[in-house]
Amino acid sequence: MSHDISHILENWEFDPGKTYRKIVGDDGREKIQVRVDNAAFQGILQMELDGRPDGMRPYGYDFAFDYYRLSLKRSEKARDTAKGFSLDASACSELFDESLRIYNRYVFLLQLQDYTRVVRDTERNMELFRFVNRYAKREKDRLNLEKWWPYILRINATARAMLAIQEKQDFENALGIVENTTEKIANLPEIDAEEFHSELERSKKALTEMAKAIRAHKPMTEIEKLQTELNQAVTEERYEDAAKIRDDLRSHKEGD
Secondary structure (H helix, E strand, C coil): CCCCCHHHHHCCCCCCCCCEEEEECCCCCEEEEEEEEECCEEEEEEEECCCCCCCCCHHHCCCHHHHHHHHHHHHHHHHCCCCCCCECHHHHHHHHHHHHHHHHHHHHHHHCCCHHHHHHHHHHHHHHHHHHHHHECCHHHHHCCHHHHHHHHHHHHHHHHHHHHHHHCCHHHHHHHHHHHHHHHHCCCCCCCHHHHHHHHHHHHHHHHHHHHHHHHCCCCHHHHHHHHHHHHHHCCCHHHHHHHHHHHHHHHHHC
16 A cells, blocks of 8 residues: 555645545545645645544543543432532643644634534534533633633634525524624623633624624515615605505505
């Protein structure tokens, strides 16, 4: 078996603006590949689309997080309470590493517009954040991931809003997701970390821009169309048309 990857690179048309792609591996599983062209070095990074991005199974589970959650359940069953269960520095470090791997994947999933998997990965990381915050022994471990809440909420909301538009053309729901998340981010408890404050402002700005774009592309309702026609008729002094449109508008409103 050849270890030379030249043939793979030769069959991958280089585009500086799109250095990633989905493939199906020899094992039949979907993967993401990222092309690396860095000065004299050329290569390919690869990650799994499902399970752990690196394909590893810590402790025989799909994720280390699954193992620690099961450990909590076992502790609760043995003691009839979660009291006494905690995550030491080593466990927290392992969970931090896993959350970073998942983050690295959903960054590319977002670019690939695989919004269903973005929602899945961001929700998993949010559960991991809460778990660490509740059970870590050391305060610095409990607070370590909290600074990233604005960012992860934004990415999760972006993916959910895009799914609502793509799958159901539900612009109203998409707009609600974005606006509710913007408010949620604005009301997050303050964290004394530079990353928190920068991501807070960046996320609010990004979601405000997204809401603006959704409104611009949202199809008008019949009432909105009639109101626009009425305004135009009045402006153009077409008063007979305006009266008819006003009657239609009143009928639609009463019907609602």
